[in-house]
Amino acid sequence: MALLPSVAAGSMHGAVVPIATAIGNGTSTSAIVFSNIPQIYQDLYLVIYSLQSGAGSLIIDNFNLDGDANSNRSYTKLQGDGSSATSGRVTSTTTISLTPGYSTGSSTIPTTAQVHILNYANTSTYKTLLSRVAADANGSGTTFLNVGMWASTSALSAFQISTASANYFTANARISLYGVRTVNQ
Amino acid sequence: MSMFPIATAQGNGSSAIFFNNIPQNFTHLQIRILGRGGTSSTSSNLYHNINAGGSTYSNHQLYGNGSSAGSSYNTALLYLFFGTAFPAASSTANIMGAFIIDWLDYTNTNKYKTCRVLGGNDQNGSGLVQLSSGLIQTTGAITSFFVDTEGSFTTTTTVQLYGIQSSPTTGA
Numbered sequence: 001m002a003l004l005p006s007v008a009a010g011s012m013h014g015a016v017v018p019i020a021t022a023i024g025n026g027t028s029t030s031a032i033v034f035s036n037i038p039q040i041y042q043d044l045y046l047v048i049y050s051l052q053s054g055a056g057s058l059i060i061d062n063f064n065l066d067g068d069a070n071s072n073r074s075y076t077k078l079q080g081d082g083s084s085a086t087s088g089r090v091t092s093t094t095t096i097s098l099t100p101g102y103s104t105g106s107s108t109i110p111t112t113a114q115v116h117i118l119n120y121a122n123t124s125t126y127k128t129l130l131s132r133v134a135a136d137a138n139g140s141g142t143t144f145l146n147v148g149m150w151a152s153t154s155a156l157s158a159f160q161i162s163t164a165s166a167n168y169f170t171a172n173a174r175i176s177l178y179g180v181r182t183v184n185q
Numbered sequence: 186m187s188m189f190p191i192a193t194a195q196g197n198g199s200s201a202i203f204f205n206n207i208p209q210n211f212t213h214l215q216i217r218i219l220g221r222g223g224t225s226s227t228s229s230n231l232y233h234n235i236n237a238g239g240s241t242y243s244n245h246q247l248y249g250n251g252s253s254a255g256s257s258y259n260t261a262l263l264y265l266f267f268g269t270a271f272p273a274a275s276s277t278a279n280i281m282g283a284f285i286i287d288w289l290d291y292t293n294t295n296k297y298k299t300c301r302v303l304g305g306n307d308q309n310g311s312g313l314v315q316l317s318s319g320l321i322q323t324t325g326a327i328t329s330f331f332v333d334t335e336g337s338f339t340t341t342t343t344v345q346l347y348g349i350q351s352s353p354t355t356g357a
Contacts, residue, residue: 014187014188014189015188015189015190015347016188042193042217042343042345043217043345074307074308074309074310075307076249076250076251076305076307076312076313076314077249077314078247078248078249078254078314078315078316079249079254080254084254085247085249085254086249086253086254087248087249087250087251087252087253087254087314088249088251088252089251089252089307089310089312091309091310092309116217116283116285118217118219118281118283118343119219119281119343122341124279124341125219125221125279125280125281125341126279126280126281128219128280128281128282128283128305128306128307129283130283130285130303130304130305130314132303132316145249145303145305145314145315145316146314147282147283147304147305147306147307147312147313147314148307149280149306149307149308149309149312151277151279151280151309153279180188180217180345181190182190182193182345183190183191183192183193184193185190
């Protein structure tokens with residue numbers, strides 16, 4: 001797994017500033033960790049192009065590298081699978097699934113996700129994330145919305161994106177993390 | 186595409202949050218809200234008005250409430266209305282709701298204005314996620330707006346406004 005630091009983050013002009021990009025190594029990487037996240041932005045924005053060795057979920061977890069020891073995550077989801085729309089919820093869990101589960105995940109057909117984590121450095125509020133996921137497989141697939149909550153007032157300084165079911169990210173998988181700055185940042 | 190911060194605001198617990206004199210030199214606007222309502226309930230709604238106007242507003246919602254998916258719409262409103270948007274005073278402390286609103290081609294004076302909304306809140310047992318649209322039937326450029334909720338936004342609420350540029354070369 002290659003983790004590429006951003007360049008010249010201090011000389012940015014726009015609001016969306018690249019922080020880091022990770023690429024799967026095609027053999028063994030089932031979790032990509034983003035750590036030491038700069039605390040100087042308003043929001044975080046994650047763009048995921050996922051290709052994994054087999055079907056399975058795409059997960060965000062290990063907040064602040066707690067080893068998923070805390071069941072203080074929950075999420076509410078909305079899914080369309082081509083024939084119906086459904087909604088579900090998972091409470092008091094250790095991970096937040098960004099996809100419906102085993103209906104997605106492939107080494108050839110990508111799952112794409114955009115994840116917004118608002119006010120991630122704030123130490124007064126719990127953290128809320130919004131994600132929008134697309135995975136179309138020419139006759140199957142899903143589109144998926146998710147609102148997730150990490151019940152912690154700690155600033156978010158690290159997390160990981162991982163595959164389930166012992167899959168690994170292929171060499172064409174790419175995950176980019178951006179900071180979204182506001183005025184005076 | 187380049188996005189630039191325009192302004193930021195916080196809730197004060199007593200009034201709506203206004204943005205005025207919006208620059209007219211961008212192509213699109215994006216509003217990013219992390220909010221919580223002050224009303225004595227476990228949820229509050231988002232109200233969104235443009236140019237302090239009474240024009241005809243309408244919107245559609247596609248939502249999931251954790252047990253079922255649904256869709257709804259509103260017409261002939263004096264503001265855009267997005268239901269069950271934020272936690273409120275009776276919710277567990279510190280839980281917030283998030284909304285991202287995109288207004289496209291907001292300075293164009295030849296067509297009505299439309300927005301795309303992604304938002305939701307999860308309260309570990311309740312909450313709602315939604316993908317919504319909004320329409321205001323005015324051709325006027327968007328120069329100001331407010332966002333509000335029942336009981337007003339708490340002081341932990343933050344609202345960010347961004348402008349999104351097009352490429353002068355390609356228009357992309």
